[in-house]
Amino acid sequence: MRLHEFILTHIGQILSAWERFARSVETALPPMYSKGLRDHSEHILRTVAEDMQRPQSERQQIAKSLGHGPDTEGDSPAQTHAMTRFVAGFSMDQMMSEYRALRSSVLRLWLAQQRVDDEHDVQDIIRFNEAIDQALVVSIARYGEAVESTRKTVLGVLGHDVRSPLGAVLMASDMLRKNANMTDRDRRLAEQINASISRANHMVGDLLDLARSNLGAGIPVNPEDTDPSIVCASVIEELRTAFPQAKIVSNVSERVPGRYDPSRIEQVFTNLISNAVRHGDSLQPIHVTLSQDDDCSVFSVLNRGEPIPAGVIPHLSIPRPVTQAMQQPKKDRRPAWGWGCSLRRRS
Structure with a gap:
C-alpha cells in the first residue's frame, strides 16, 4: 500500500497517536478535550496525503526543500493549527515536537505493515518528509507572528496604562515640594520621589517608542549641550x-x-x-x-x-x-x- 493511501485509510489510528502525544504536553492552561487535542490534525494529514499524490518537478522539490511550498488561499491547516496551539499555551518547541511525533507515528505504523522494496516507496518517504517539513515551516512562521504581535501589544498597553499612576504620583510629589510647612528632610525626599518618577516616565516613553518602532528601529537619541x-x-x-x-x-x-x-x-x-x-x-x-x-x-x-x-x-x-x-x-x-x-x- 502506498504511503499516502495508508495515511488516508488509517487516519483514525494516526490521530489517536497524535492525541496521545499532545495529551502528554504540559502547559499552564487546563487540559484540552480530545477534539481540541486533534484540532486541524486531520486536515494537516489529508493535505499531506494530497500533496504526495500531485506530480512534482525537480524545481518544485528544490523550492519545497527551502520552505517555499505552493501558495494557498486563506489560512492553511498548518497555520490554523499553530494559532490554536499558541492560544492553548503550547510553546513553539512543544508544537514542533508534535510534528516530530506525527512523522514518527506515520512511518512506524506504515513500515510495520509495508516492506520498502520498490523505488516508489523511497520516493513516498521523501515526499512525506517534504510535506511534513513544509507544514512545520508554515506553523513556525505563523506561531512566530503570533508571539511578535502579542509582544508588541503588551508593550504598547503596558506603556500606556503605566503612565496614569505615574502621572498621579508625579503630581502628588509636585504638591509636596510646594508645601511650605515641610521640613528640609521631607522636602528632599519629595524631590527624590519627583526625580525618580520623572525618570520612570522617561522609561515608559522609551517603552512606547520601542513598541511603535516594532522593536527593530533602534532607540532614539537626542543629543544636546x-x-x-x-x-x-x-x-x-x-x-x-x-x-x-x-x-x-x-x-x-x-x-x-x-x-x-x-x-x-x-x-x-x-x-x-x-x-x-x-x-x-x-x-x-x-x-x-x-x-x-x-x-x-x-x-x-x-x-x-x-x-x-x-x-x-x-x-x-x-x-x-x-x-x-x-x-x-x-x-x-x-x-x-x-x-x-x-x-x-x-x-
Missing part, C-alpha cells in the same frame, strides 16, 4: 536615598561638558551604579568616577564583590537566561571588579 557631572551627581544622590546602607563614594569632576542625550546618559549611570549596589559587597564602598580625558568623558564604577567569571563577560550584553557559570557558589568577596565606559563628546 549637557554636563554629565550634574546628571551623575543627581543619580548618586537618588541611589543614596534609595539604598541608605550603600557607601557610594563620588569622584565626579565639577564640569565635564559635551553633547549628550541627558536621559540616555542618566540610564547608563543608574544601571551601572545600581548594579554595583545590588550585586557587590554591601560592606565595602562603591567608587564612582567621572572625569575628562582629552575629547572623552570617562565614567567608571568600582566595587568589591564576587568576580564575574571571565567566560561570561563577553556575553553580558546579550539578553539570555542566567548562565551556569554565574550560578556557581559564591567564593571570596575580596576581589574588586567594576565597569567603565568612555563617553565621547560630540561637537
Whole structure:
C-alpha cells in the first residue's frame, strides 16, 4: 500500500497517536478535550496525503526543500493549527515536537505493515518528509507572528496604562515640594520621589517608542549641550536615598561638558551604579568616577564583590537566561571588579 493511501485509510489510528502525544504536553492552561487535542490534525494529514499524490518537478522539490511550498488561499491547516496551539499555551518547541511525533507515528505504523522494496516507496518517504517539513515551516512562521504581535501589544498597553499612576504620583510629589510647612528632610525626599518618577516616565516613553518602532528601529537619541557631572551627581544622590546602607563614594569632576542625550546618559549611570549596589559587597564602598580625558568623558564604577567569571563577560550584553557559570557558589568577596565606559563628546 502506498504511503499516502495508508495515511488516508488509517487516519483514525494516526490521530489517536497524535492525541496521545499532545495529551502528554504540559502547559499552564487546563487540559484540552480530545477534539481540541486533534484540532486541524486531520486536515494537516489529508493535505499531506494530497500533496504526495500531485506530480512534482525537480524545481518544485528544490523550492519545497527551502520552505517555499505552493501558495494557498486563506489560512492553511498548518497555520490554523499553530494559532490554536499558541492560544492553548503550547510553546513553539512543544508544537514542533508534535510534528516530530506525527512523522514518527506515520512511518512506524506504515513500515510495520509495508516492506520498502520498490523505488516508489523511497520516493513516498521523501515526499512525506517534504510535506511534513513544509507544514512545520508554515506553523513556525505563523506561531512566530503570533508571539511578535502579542509582544508588541503588551508593550504598547503596558506603556500606556503605566503612565496614569505615574502621572498621579508625579503630581502628588509636585504638591509636596510646594508645601511650605515641610521640613528640609521631607522636602528632599519629595524631590527624590519627583526625580525618580520623572525618570520612570522617561522609561515608559522609551517603552512606547520601542513598541511603535516594532522593536527593530533602534532607540532614539537626542543629543544636546549637557554636563554629565550634574546628571551623575543627581543619580548618586537618588541611589543614596534609595539604598541608605550603600557607601557610594563620588569622584565626579565639577564640569565635564559635551553633547549628550541627558536621559540616555542618566540610564547608563543608574544601571551601572545600581548594579554595583545590588550585586557587590554591601560592606565595602562603591567608587564612582567621572572625569575628562582629552575629547572623552570617562565614567567608571568600582566595587568589591564576587568576580564575574571571565567566560561570561563577553556575553553580558546579550539578553539570555542566567548562565551556569554565574550560578556557581559564591567564593571570596575580596576581589574588586567594576565597569567603565568612555563617553565621547560630540561637537
